[in-house]
Amino acid sequence: MKLALVGIGKIALDQHVPAISASPDWELAATVSRHGTVEGVPAYTRIEEMLSSHPEIEVVSLCLPPVPRFLAARAALEAGRHVMLEKPPGATLAEVHALEAMAAARGLTLFATWHSRMAHAVAAAKSWLADRKVHSGRIIWREDVRKWHPGQEWVFEPGGMGVFDPGINALSILTEILPAPVHLTAAELEFPANRQAPIAARLSFTGSIEADFDWRQEGPQTWDIEIDTDAGAMALRLGGNVLEIGGTKAEGAESIMEEYPALYARMAGLVRQGASDVDLAPMVHVADAFLLGRRTAVEDFEF
Structure with missing residues (x-):
């Protein structure tokens, strides 16, 4: 199937383009971006021009930032194309609900992707937790914004x-592996x-689940989820790629490179299934964290 990629930035070049190139399901037939291009692929700066020039393209994958994504997604759906959304699927919940209704009315596929759910050990963790009682949990997710979003000012703008x-x-x-849903009860948000x-957040959920997010960590990055159950401790390390049971590695791999190929395989299946x-x-x-969060001002941040 022919596919267009919209938003040729770091995530598109690092993950989407290699995944599409390696896939037996897809051919990258066009790109849309203000500045970025992919060698050998027709490039456009406006999605409307791309859509009118390529009626053969069935699917549009959107990698641009959340705020402008709705208009691009709407244009693609109105042109009768299936749409794949990089995470988060939009700047607001309401606009994603609108896209979902639009896709359903037209019989088109809409896929709100969550690449971390495709990490090596997530399915195994979900299976292990399925018949166990969760007592408590901790998420520690700390990384360096300068490494992953160098100079990308939009991440600190409204909607970013x-x-x-x-x-x-x-x-x-968390929402994939827990055997029962939880909801937020409190949040503390640190704004430069x-x-x-x-730039940092601490969250409390029902079920004695706590989360610690920070974008200021230099050196080794931390992506851990630890769950205490009636059958002992379980942990996911390396962003869901390594599973530990009782402190011992059960399965996993040290690579995150297979997450995006899995997303594109899933998209191909969804399109074929309608x-x-x-x-x-x-x-x-x-959204609940922004609603409930207690705001604290911290020192200025500059890239």
Whole structure:
């Protein structure tokens, strides 16, 4: 199937383009970006021009930042194309609900992707927890914004989500593996005095689940989820790629490179089935954090 990639930035070049190139399901037939291009692929700066020039393209994958994503997704759906959304699926819950209704009315596929759910050990962790009682849990998700979003000012603008851009990856895993849903009860958000989105957050959920997100960690990065159950301790390390049971490694790999190929395989299956997958549970927790969060001002942040 022919596919167009919209938003040729770091995540697109690091993950999407290699995944598409290696896939037996997809051919990258066009790109849309203000500045970025992919060698050998027709490039456009406006999605409307791309859509009118390529009626043969069935699917549009959107990698641009959340705030402008809705208009691009709407244009693609109105042109009769299936749509794949990089996480988070939008800047607001309401706009994603609108896209879901639009896709359903047109019989098109809409896929709100959560790449961290495709990490090596997530399915095994979900299976292990399925018949166990969860007593408590801890998420520690700390990374360096300068490494993963160098100079990308939009991440600290309204709609950019700040530290929840990576933190939502942890929440996507949590909502996938827990045998029963939880909801947020309290949040503390640290905003740099010169920014519009938080650089750190501490969250409390029902079920004695706590989360610690921070975008200021230099050196080794930390992506851990630890769950205490009636059958002992379970942990997911390395962003869901390594599973530990009782402190001993049970399975996993040290690579995150297979997450995006799995997403594109899933998208191919959804298109063939005429189905959609729009799970907004991780984003609900983020929205609740902004609603309930107690705001604290911290020192200015500059890239």
